[in-house]
Amino acid sequence: MTAIQETAHESEHAQDHHHDHPAWLAHHFDDAEQQFDAGKLGMWLFLVTEVLFFSGMFCAYSLYRNRDPQVFEFCSRFLNEKLGAINTGVLLFSSLTMAWAVRAAQLKQHKLLVGMLGATLGCAAMFLGVKAVEYSHKWELGLFPGKFYVSQIPGAAHGEHGYLGSLCIVPLILTIIAGVYYIYSLATMSKFHQQVAGPILVAGACFFGGVQLGRILEAEETTHHAAEHAAHEHSPGASHDHSQDHSAGELLPEKEGGEVIALGHKSIEDVKVMSEELKTPDASVNQKSMAGLFFSIYYCMTGVHAVHIIGGMLVITWLIVKAAREEFHDQYFGPVDNVGLYWHLVDFIWIYLFPLLYLIT
Amino acid sequence: MPIWMLLAVFFALLILTGLTVYQSQFDLGNAEIWLSLTIATVKAALVILFFMHLLWDKPLNAIVILGSLIFVALFLGFTLMDAEGYRENLIYKSTVKASQPGAKGDEIDN
Numbered sequence: 001m002t003a004i005q006e007t008a009h010e011s012e013h014a015q016d017h018h019h020d021h022p023a024w025l026a027h028h029f030d031d032a033e034q035q036f037d038a039g040k041l042g043m044w045l046f047l048v049t050e051v052l053f054f055s056g057m058f059c060a061y062s063l064y065r066n067r068d069p070q071v072f073e074f075c076s077r078f079l080n081e082k083l084g085a086i087n088t089g090v091l092l093f094s095s096l097t098m099a100w101a102v103r104a105a106q107l108k109q110h111k112l113l114v115g116m117l118g119a120t121l122g123c124a125a126m127f128l129g130v131k132a133v134e135y136s137h138k139w140e141l142g143l144f145p146g147k148f149y150v151s152q153i154p155g156a157a158h159g160e161h162g163y164l165g166s167l168c169i170v171p172l173i174l175t176i177i178a179g180v181y182y183i184y185s186l187a188t189m190s191k192f193h194q195q196v197a198g199p200i201l202v203a204g205a206c207f208f209g210g211v212q213l214g215r216i217l218e219a220e221e222t223t224h225h226a227a228e229h230a231a232h233e234h235s236p237g238a239s240h241d242h243s244q245d246h247s248a249g250e251l252l253p254e255k256e257g258g259e260v261i262a263l264g265h266k267s268i269e270d271v272k273v274m275s276e277e278l279k280t281p282d283a284s285v286n287q288k289s290m291a292g293l294f295f296s297i298y299y300c301m302t303g304v305h306a307v308h309i310i311g312g313m314l315v316i317t318w319l320i321v322k323a324a325r326e327e328f329h330d331q332y333f334g335p336v337d338n339v340g341l342y343w344h345l346v347d348f349i350w351i352y353l354f355p356l357l358y359l360i361t
Numbered sequence: 362m363p364i365w366m367l368l369a370v371f372f373a374l375l376i377l378t379g380l381t382v383y384q385s386q387f388d389l390g391n392a393e394i395w396l397s398l399t400i401a402t403v404k405a406a407l408v409i410l411f412f413m414h415l416l417w418d419k420p421l422n423a424i425v426i427l428g429s430l431i432f433v434a435l436f437l438g439f440t441l442m443d444a445e446g447y448r449e450n451l452i453y454k455s456t457v458k459a460s461q462p463g464a465k466g467d468e469i470d471n
Contacts, residue, residue, distance in 0.1 A: 037419065044422045048429035055433040059440050066444045081382065088378050096371040099412045103362055337414075344412045351404045354378075355397040359385035 024332040032331040043338040047345050050308075054349055057301050061356065064293060074285040075294040076360035078143055078152075080134060082217050084358035087130050088350065090210075094123030095347045098340045105323070105333035113323045113336070117316055118199025120343065122206035124313045125171075129210020131306055136163035137218050138295075145299045149292030168211065175204030195324035200317065301353055308346045315339050362414065370411045377404050 021027055029035040065072045101116035140161055142150025178200040185193030285291055319339055322328065328336055381400045389396065410416045415423055 041422060041425070044425045048425055051429045051433060055436055059437055062437060062441060063444055066441060085378065085382050089375060092371060092374045092378065095408060095412050096367060099362065099367050100364070103364070103367070341413055344408050348405050348408050351408065352401050355381050355385070355401055359381065359397060361385055361388055361393065
């Protein structure tokens with residue numbers, strides 16, 4: 001490394017660049033402050049493009065919610081509010097640890113910096129673990145985007161498809177690699193490798209912790225719903241309602257069939273049926289062009305957000321490597337600060353996504 | 362940034378999250394979306410001002426990010442300006458089979 005630096009210095013001298021700068025200061029900057037401010041302005045500009053990028057999806061959301069509010073009310077029932085709230089808390093906590101990491105970098109608290117970055121990485125992994133449970137649960141119910149949406153029938157049985165297992169394959173491989181790396185770092189007694197491998201291994205464990213937490217809460221929700229359903233079936237008043245629903249349902253097809261004939265065998269899709277007539281307000285919503293659209297928006301927004309989380313995890317890992325080398329100090333903490341800005345923006349987006357998707361009543 | 366301030370902002374954010382979950386239990390009609398968006402904006406402001414240090418940052422950075430928010434408002438505002446115009450064309454597709462008990466999901470909307 002020193003050899004490379006020496007040759008770099010030599011070539012600079014050859015080009016008549018006579019500022020003797022430290023390794024952390026790029027030679028096209030006059031001083032640390034200029035470097036920091038330039039980097040930060042660049043980061044803010046990047047965040048502006050991110051905000052505008054997400055605003056496109058928020059625009060689609062507001063347009064379709066404005067057009068069919070009942071679709072959003074119907075579909076929001078399938079989102080687990082508890083898991084969403086827990087994920088909000090996890091992300092807020094990771095924002096706290098990230099802000100704390102910036103402080104630690106400025107104060108040259110190297111160990112605390114690695115710990116705080118590790119905590120941020122762990123929270124990110126946990127967020128993804130909970131998200132994996134949410135996604136796989138929806139896929140098992142057939143809640144796919146757009147034309148893949150399967151209309152929901154209350155009380156229908158759903159089989160296990162192993163979606164969660166396949167979502168866990170890549171994290172499992174990465175965790176095993178991190179585990180092997182950690183054992184290697186212990187064997188070689190290298191402090192640097194231990195400081196890098198430890199947080200990554202913990203993050204892998206956090207992913208599976210998140211999966212476990214999500215599964216427990218999701219199962220709770222399912223049994224809660226089943227119990228509610230059973231109570232509904234057994235109470236005499238409810239069963240009376242049920243029979244009424246049945247008769248309404250049985251009567252309707254005849255009427256509808258008549259209309260179709262009157263319209264000259266027009267495709268059944270073109271017949272206008274108002275929800276008041278159907279007496280089952282969900283029926284008009286519970287289909288590909290309505291609920292399917294909501295899930296397209298849902299997967300697009302949360303999926304792109306999850307991709308940003310993964311990107312953030314990669315750069316935080318890079319920071320952990322740099323922090324373990326003790327590269328940061330009060331004159332040079334720009335990378336920590338800028339990744340922090342990015343990470344807070346991801347949190348910022350989720351602050352809006354959570355109430356807009358999960359908390360519709 | 363002192364540690365007490367970091368923790369205070371974090372707990373304020375947690376309390377506001379609890380508040381937004383709590384308020385979602387009540388049916389407030391149209392006001393609900395505005396209330397939850399207001400809470401979200403307060404949270405977002407806390408994150409930007411304190412965690413992202415915008416309060417102590419150079420004014421240029423503040424202008425840059427606030428400028429983007431102005432453009433987002435323009436974007437959403439102009440798109441939603443004629444959103445009401447589409448309402449009349451709303452066609453409810455037939456869902457006859459959906460009301461039949463035991464109908465298969467695949468058959469509902471071809």
